[in-house]
Amino acid sequence: AQSVTQLDSHVSVSEGTPVLLRCNYSSSYSPSLFWYVQHPNKGLQLLLKYTSAATLVKGINGFEAEFKKSETSFHLTKPSAHMSDAAEYFCVVSRNTGNQFYFGTGTSLTVIP
Amino acid sequence: EPEVTQTPSHQVTQMGQEVILRCVPISNHLYFYWYRQILGQKVEFLVSFYNNEISEKSEIFDDQFSVERPDGSNFTLKIRSTKLEDSAMYFCASSLTGQKETQYFGPGTRLLVL
Numbered sequence: 001a002q003s004v005t006q007l008d009s010h011v012s013v014s015e016g017t018p019v020l021l022r023c024n025y026s027s028s029y030s031p032s033l034f035w036y037v038q039h040p041n042k043g044l045q046l047l048l049k050y051t052s053a054a055t056l057v058k059g060i061n062g063f064e065a066e067f068k069k070s071e072t073s074f075h076l077t078k079p080s081a082h083m084s085d086a087a088e089y090f091c092v093v094s095r096n097t098g099n100q101f102y103f104g105t106g107t108s109l110t111v112i113p
Numbered sequence: 114e115p116e117v118t119q120t121p122s123h124q125v126t127q128m129g130q131e132v133i134l135r136c137v138p139i140s141n142h143l144y145f146y147w148y149r150q151i152l153g154q155k156v157e158f159l160v161s162f163y164n165n166e167i168s169e170k171s172e173i174f175d176d177q178f179s180v181e182r183p184d185g186s187n188f189t190l191k192i193r194s195t196k197l198e199d200s201a202m203y204f205c206a207s208s209l210t211g212q213k214e215t216q217y218f219g220p221g222t223r224l225l226v227l
Contacts, residue, residue, distance in 0.1 A: 034215070036218070041220065042220055043116070043117065043204070043217075043218045043219050043220040043221065044204065044206075044218035045218075046215055046217070049215055090156065099144060099146075099161050099168070099169065099208070099214070100146075100158040100161060100169055100171070101146075101148070101156075101158060101216060102158070103148075103155050103156035103157070104155070105154075105155050106155075106156075
């Protein structure tokens with residue numbers, strides 16, 4: 001079975017400091033993993049995805065994530081937070097067969113000026 | 114940049130009424146999806162649709178739900194007889210192909226059943 005656990009429901013950082021949003025996954029197969037971001041009243045926007053190529057994945061807006069199979073983790077990081085990064089972030093896993101996505105509960109990121 | 118659109122953005126209905134939520138997927142995409150998010154809970158998969166038929170559905174997607182692609186552009190979710198617990202944000206998504214492919218999401222329709 002597939003599932004993701006986002007370890008923090010809320011994260012607060014100061015502008016210019018690093019961001020770490022944690023995600024652990026469970027999958028019976030080699031998973032595909034995604035991070036999506038949702039700004040208020042907007043759709044879910046893809047930040048980055050891992051599909052069994054390079055384990056360090058770079059996404060949009062300076063975000064990156066590292067797939068660590070031994071730790072079953074796919075944490076999202078950014079070296080320096082910007083005010084515009086304040087949003088809800090979702091870690092998502094899909095399985096290799098079928099096409100449904102399994103979402104984490106989301107992490108709300110607040111950026112303090 | 115092409116995007117998925119959804120209408121209406123908000124819908125209020127009375128329990129027992131039928132609602133139709135509409136989505137316009139990205140034009141060259143072949144797979145379409147509906148998800149929902151009850152307030153305070155996870156985003157949950159409802160159904161996927163390919164080649165004019167359902168390819169996968171979850172346990173949530175029971176007989177009160179149906180999906181349709183009535184023309185070349187729209188993709189609809191019908192809830193036949195709404196219940197209070199159907200109140201949620203409903204997201205439509207589309208992808209170019211199926212497995213492991215990025216899904217592009219619309220902004221959602223917030224449904225409130227009274």
